[in-house]
Amino acid sequence: MRPYWRRLLMGMLFAIVFGLCNGVFVWATKTFFDRIAPSSPIVSTTTAVIPAAATWATEAKSYVDKLLDPWLPLMGRPLDWRQVLGGVLLLPLPVLLRSLAGYVSMYCLNWASQRMVFDLRVAVLQKLNSLSLDYFNRSTMGDLLTRIGGDTSSLLNCLSYGFSDGLKDPATIFSLLCVLFAIDWQLTLIAVVFSSLFLLPMRFLGGKVRRATQGGLIAGMTQSSELVEALSGIRVIKAFALEGEQIARFRELSRRVVHHGMKTVQARGLLHPIMETISMLGLGVLTVWIIYSGRTVSNMVGLLTGLLMLYQPLKRIAVVNIMFYEASVGVNRLFNLFNEQPSVKETPQPKCIGKFASELRFDDVSFSYGNELVVRDINLAIPRGFKLGIAGESGCGKSTLVNLIFRFYDPTCGRLMIDGLDFREVALHDLRGLMALVSQEIVLFDKTVAENIALGKLGATRAEVEAAARFANAHDFIMRLPEGYDTRIGERGVILSGGQRQRLSIARAFVRNAPILVLDEATAALDSQSEAEVQAAIDRLAENRTVISIAHRLSTLMACDQIIVLEQGQVIEKGTFAELLEKKGVFASMAQRQGIVDEAGHERRPSL
Numbered sequence: 001m002r003p004y005w006r007r008l009l010m011g012m013l014f015a016i017v018f019g020l021c022n023g024v025f026v027w028a029t030k031t032f033f034d035r036i037a038p039s040s041p042i043v044s045t046t047t048a049v050i051p052a053a054a055t056w057a058t059e060a061k062s063y064v065d066k067l068l069d070p071w072l073p074l075m076g077r078p079l080d081w082r083q084v085l086g087g088v089l090l091l092p093l094p095v096l097l098r099s100l101a102g103y104v105s106m107y108c109l110n111w112a113s114q115r116m117v118f119d120l121r122v123a124v125l126q127k128l129n130s131l132s133l134d135y136f137n138r139s140t141m142g143d144l145l146t147r148i149g150g151d152t153s154s155l156l157n158c159l160s161y162g163f164s165d166g167l168k169d170p171a172t173i174f175s176l177l178c179v180l181f182a183i184d185w186q187l188t189l190i191a192v193v194f195s196s197l198f199l200l201p202m203r204f205l206g207g208k209v210r211r212a213t214q215g216g217l218i219a220g221m222t223q224s225s226e227l228v229e230a231l232s233g234i235r236v237i238k239a240f241a242l243e244g245e246q247i248a249r250f251r252e253l254s255r256r257v258v259h260h261g262m263k264t265v266q267a268r269g270l271l272h273p274i275m276e277t278i279s280m281l282g283l284g285v286l287t288v289w290i291i292y293s294g295r296t297v298s299n300m301v302g303l304l305t306g307l308l309m310l311y312q313p314l315k316r317i318a319v320v321n322i323m324f325y326e327a328s329v330g331v332n333r334l335f336n337l338f339n340e341q342p343s344v345k346e347t348p349q350p351k352c353i354g355k356f357a358s359e360l361r362f363d364d365v366s367f368s369y370g371n372e373l374v375v376r377d378i379n380l381a382i383p384r385g386f387k388l389g390i391a392g393e394s395g396c397g398k399s400t401l402v403n404l405i406f407r408f409y410d411p412t413c414g415r416l417m418i419d420g421l422d423f424r425e426v427a428l429h430d431l432r433g434l435m436a437l438v439s440q441e442i443v444l445f446d447k448t449v450a451e452n453i454a455l456g457k458l459g460a461t462r463a464e465v466e467a468a469a470r471f472a473n474a475h476d477f478i479m480r481l482p483e484g485y486d487t488r489i490g491e492r493g494v495i496l497s498g499g500q501r502q503r504l505s506i507a508r509a510f511v512r513n514a515p516i517l518v519l520d521e522a523t524a525a526l527d528s529q530s531e532a533e534v535q536a537a538i539d540r541l542a543e544n545r546t547v548i549s550i551a552h553r554l555s556t557l558m559a560c561d562q563i564i565v566l567e568q569g570q571v572i573e574k575g576t577f578a579e580l581l582e583k584k585g586v587f588a589s590m591a592q593r594q595g596i597v598d599e600a601g602h603e604r605r606p607s608l
Contacts (some may be wrong), residue, residue, distance in 0.1 A: 003119075004112040011108030012167055013126045014101045019171025021098035022309055023179040028090050029305045030183060031072070046356035080243050106164050113159035121152050124337065128519035132343040133408045142225030143541055147337055150220070151330030152540040162320045169320070176310050187289060191310070201274045206265040212267065216260030223253040267322065344410050350427035356434050356515040356546065360405070364414035366569075374400050375569040378414070384515070387547040389557035389577075391587060392566035398550045400569075402520050405548065406432060436509035438538065440521040442501045444493035449478050449504065450485040451494075456508035468510035472537045474503040499534055506537045515540055519549040523556060554591050563587070 001008060071086035073079055124147055128135075136144075153440050180188040229238060230246045237246055362380040366373065375397045382388050390398050404416060405407050407423050416423040423431060436456065453468055454460040460468075465485065469475045477500055481487040493501045502522065509517065519542075523534050535556060542549075542559075551557050558577050565573035565580070565587045573585050580587035 001112070001116060004115055007108045007112040011105045011112065011164070014105035014108065015164070015167035018098055018105055018169045018174045019173070021094050021101060021175075022313075023174045023175030024094040025091070025098065026176060026179045026183075026305050026309060028094055031068075032090055034255065055114045064219045077562060082206075100170065102278060105168060109164045109167070110160050113156060113163060117152050117156040117159065120155070121148055124148050124334065127338055127340070129380070130342055131475040133403065134343050135340060140222075142220070142222060142226045145224055145228075146220065147333060152332040154327045155334070158323050162323045165313075165316045165320050169317050172313040173310060173317075176313075180310075186577055190285065190289065197278050201270070205270060205322065207325070209264050209268045209322050210328060212260045212263035213326045213329045216257055216264070219253055219256035219260060223250065223257060225455050226250060226253060264326070308575055319407050331419065344407060344428075346428050347425060350430075351421060353426050353430045355419065359386075359419070360516070360546070361417040362414070363417060365404065365411045365416060366413040367404060367409060368412045373412075373569060375404070375411075378571060380564070380571075382548065384546055385544070386562070387542065387549065389562045389563035390548065390562035390566065391552075391554055391557060391590065392551045392588065393590075394552075396566040397569040398566060399520065402437075402518055402548075402550060405518060406435060406437065416506075429602040434514055435516045435518060436503055436512045436514040437510050437518050437520065438522045440539075442493070442498075442505050444489060444496075444501055444504060446488065446491045446527075448483075448486050448488055452489065452504055453507045453511055456510070456512035460511050463508075464511055466608070468507040469504075471510045471540055472507035473533055474500070474507050474537075477503075502534050503537055504532065506541055510541055516543055517545045517547045519547065519551070520551055521550055523551075523553065554587070554594055554596055 021173075046541050048458075068086070071328075072090065073083040073087040077083075128144065128147075177188060177192070180191070226246075226249060230250070237243060291570055360382040362378045365375060365378040367375040378386070378401070390401060392398055404411060407416075407428060410424065418426065418431065418434075445455070449469075450462065450465050453465045456468070457464070462485070465583075466475065469478055469485075478485055478487075481495075487495075488496050489504075493504065496504070506522075518539065522538060539559070549557060549560060552575075557563050560577065563575065563577060563580055564571045565585075567586060573583065573587050575583070581591060582588075
């Protein structure tokens with residue numbers, strides 16, 4: 001709110017003016033009937049008694065009446081131009097002022113609300129980006145989308161409408177009660193007692209709305225996650241004829257959303273008849289009391305006008321109360337999000353590192369996901385310019401090493417070091433700026449080819465982008481696209497083949513020009529022809545760089561200076577490609593299964 005306090009203050013002030021104008025209108029209505037109707041009371045055996053505490057109101061009224069008397073018409077007195085003007089404007093003027101104040105208040109508060117929620121959405125995205133990968137691993141896509149869109153939208157609705165009504169209506173009620181107390185404190189006190197009866201149903205129905213909103217939110221998040229999965233996996237769904245299953249699941253989740261939505265509608269719908277019944281009951285009691293106590297006609301008209309005007313703001317406040325209960329669910333979720341702390345934290349004064357000079361080192365590194373130890377007692381030294389291969393069966397901890405190298409996670413025990421500095425001491429931006437990743441999981445965005453490549457180095461020129469594409473063997477197929485480098489490739493690069501997408505990711509690594517290159521099974525999902533093209537680009541990219549290559553296809557590790565073999569998170573073999581084959585251990589067995597060596601352990605040579 002702080003950046004927008006001026007608009008908020010202006011909106012609040014005009015909300016107060018709006019409320020005061022309602023009180024002025026009731027006073028004007030009573031004054032109008034005072035001057036055109038006799039001041040005799042309605043026939044009754046009792047008379048109203050004004051307490052001494054109300055003397056100030058009587059004196060104030062007398063002073064105002066004396067001040068305005070020349071400007072207002074009076075029954076039996078000749079009219080002049082001032083009285084005509086005053087009589088014509090007596091009622092329209094407070095209504096006009098009320099309308100203008102209401103518009104300005106609404107505009108200012110909405111102006112501020114829209115911008116506050118926009119800032120909040122950016123803050124939510126910033127917070128999500130600051131969290132570590134473990135948070136995203138335990139969150140669903142529906143939950144994340146709801147936090148950015150749904151939770152902030154409910155707050156926007158609450159601020160845009162609830163904030164405005166929540167200021168104008170209390171000011172209206174206060175001003176009306178002041179005028180009504182000045183007109184007749186006894187009847188106003190009775191009205192206040194009946195109005196307090198609204199609190200019980202408001203509280204009960206508000207709790208019901210909150211529970212329904214929470215249930216609907218959970219069902220909606222699950223539905224959103226299911227929808228994202230269904231649409232992103234449409235190829236598999238069609239291949240296995242799962243359309244009916246997906247639709248049935250979606251229908252069931254929709255039924256839950258509708259169920260909770262109807263609970264909210266039920267609570268909202270019950271609110272109005274309950275309030276109207278209580279209001280009409282109170283109005284009946286007041287009418288009987290007016291006739292019994294013998295109030296004047298002008299007092300009766302003023303009171304009834306004020307009480308009728310009091311009903312609408314009370315009803316709106318009840319609706320705002322329901323709106324607050326609905327928004328509270330999303331607000332609590334936002335509080336929980338902002339209270340989340342990343343498991344990977346940067347030190348308050350991190351050390352800057354501009355280049356990679358000597359070596360990467362794993363020093364007794366172990367890591368566990370919860371209670372499951374995934375990597376244990378890893379000791380490695382990777383000098384600058386060194387090419388390290390990592391092999392092992394699925395689930396042995398290869399990808400975990402990549403996550404540790406990029407500091408997506410911190411080791412449970414031990415430490416990683418770069419040029420003698422602990423990873424935890426180095427600025428994250430600097431550390432990751434020294435690395436480039438080419439992964440089996442190719443991530444492209446719905447942007448142009450040039451924009452996707454340039455993501456490797458923000459601010460890259462078109463010349464740098466094209467040079468990177470040429471190095472990655474991607475320039476020729478890019479030029480065959482409808483608009484060349486300016487062709488939008490669709491979500492996840494759907495218009496490209498697997499090999500083309502991978503070459504774009506390699507071009508992105510080229511333009512980054514990082515000294516450390518991490519290859520995470522970069523050719524695992526490609527056919528033999530695409531693999532050959534991509535491998536040629538990778539070999540060119542790896543020149544004069546420190547390379548950490550994780551591969552399931554062992555043939556891609558032949559050029560490595562050293563290969564380590566992992567099993568259950570531990571290094572069980574280490575050596576060059578030839579040395580590991582000679583040992584006839586786990587690596588040699590893997591090579592044999594892949595047809596790289598024969599049963600005797602001899603390397604197979606491709607026939608000419």
